[in-house]
Amino acid sequence: MDGTVLVADDDRTIRTVLTQALTRAGCKVHATSSLTTLMRWVSEGKGDAVITDVMMPDGNGLEMLPKIATDRPGLPVIVISAQNTIMTAIQAEEAAAYDYLPKPFDLPDLMKRTARAIEARGRAAAARPEQDERPDELPLVGRTEAMQGLYRVVARLMNTDLPVLITGESGTGKSLIARAIHDFSDRRTLPFVTVTPSDLADLEGPAKVMSRAKGGTVVLDEVGDLPSDAQGRVVRMMDAPGDHVPRFMATSLGRLADKLEGGDLREDLYYRLSGAVVDVPSLRTRVDDIPLLVDHFMARAERDGSPTRTLSAEAMELMRAYSWPGNVRQLENMVQRIGLTARGVEITRSEIESVLGNQPAAAPVVGQGGGESLSESVERHLKRYFDLHGNTLPPPGLYARILKEMEMPLIEIALDATRGNQAKCADLLGINRNTLRKKITDLDIRVTRRRKLM
Secondary structure (H helix, E strand, O other): OOOEEEEEOOOHHHHHHHHHHHHHOOOEEEEEOOHHHHHHHHHOOOOOEEEEEOEEOOEEHHHHHHHHHHHOOOOOEEEEEOOOEHHHHHHHHHOOOOEEEEOOOOHHHHHHHHHHHHHOOOOOOOOOOOOOOOOOOOOOEOOOHHHHHHHHHHHHHOOOOOOEEEEOOOOOOHHHHHHHHHHOOOOOOOOEEEEOHHHHOOOOHHHHHHHHHOOOEEEEOOHHHOOHHHHHHHHHHHHOOOOOOOEEEEEEOOOHHHHHHOOOOOHHHHHHHOOEEEEOOOHHHOHHHHHHHHHHHHHHHHHOOOOOOEEOHHHHHHHHHEOOOOHHHHHHHHHHHHHHHOOOOEEOHHHHHHHHOOOOOOOEHHHOOOOOOHHHHHHHHHHHHHHHOOOOOOOOOHHHHHHHHHHHHHHHHHHHHOOOOHHHHHHHHOOOHHHHHHHHHHOOOOOOOOOOOO
8 A cells, every 4th residue: 555644533542553554554644633734734735545533622524525625636535433323424425535434443444445545546526515404313323334334325325316125124214214315315305205005096196196206205115015006006107207207215024026026016116116225234133233222212312301311231231132023113112111110210130121021022132033044144244245345346255254254153053052072063064073173273263061052
């Protein structure tokens, strides 16, 4: 990596780590805790790339991006932020940031992105027009890889005209994603129309929908539940939208491909809607976001006049272990309820147990598959992994990396199940014992006489 990188962060440790890593990679580094200093360097023509935090002592890093784009067209800016919400990702996209990463970030990943930014130095980033005032926050928060990937996809889609199909379980926030794409798009001042089967029950339904939309956004709610005649009307509505062409989006509780194969969904409708597919992750696949979501809902309840509450460590542990079949919506309702009924400031594990005991499917996460096969789960994670890399391919060696990630937990769980008996483990896996030993060594798996799991 050859170039000069400007680093702006008020955290001394982060500045030190980035300076050392970039220097070892062959870069020159100018690091500062001041946006004022950063902007002076930019105006002086220094730097081939910028890495900046958002919240700085003397200003907001995102607010500086339009000026950087004006002063130094084509200078790539990578935004890093501890504010891990969809709002931050969208603001970074709108401000024409070259890239956005949440804190805590993966250093090798940031180094690769910086290298690509320096290579793309000659390409000017198109500055976007100033946006109207937006809400301070959206109820879509999370710092897990799954949510950060979702934020990036949404940010890339918001100002395109592609139809969007949003899939996910009940309570994951599909309608919120649709609303976010509309509210942060160029169509935000136009109507947002949600269409249900009753809106398309008669022949005049499509015309009424288009009249209400006026070129805004039309969302087909649970499109897979539309009867066949309504599906046909949607196809004709999309093919002949009239003078004011809206953007079409649709939500679906299940996999529409299954309905397509079963003959319950028209093929022409499916392909018209699936210009871009957004898969909203279930809460049980991003349990590390649960503390963040709980804090969000409790803070909102407190602003609305509810008492101040906190969760004990034991209570939070139980919430992380629960399956959440109703996803974020169920979590929100539960937090509201426990906030009103808890006896003290700190909510105890027993109080959580009493509430969750009345909830459906109160089983540990590991016992819940959501009806998803292993193949489907792997496919979903791989698609999200590719989405995280945007228009670039992942680093070479993907096949071996993926197999290793699957092989290691398989062997570890099999060893647990056989209490560390390698002969039984090899028999269980259906492989030679010497092969098992080699894999244990290669994968650096620690073998002990463990508790039997099954």
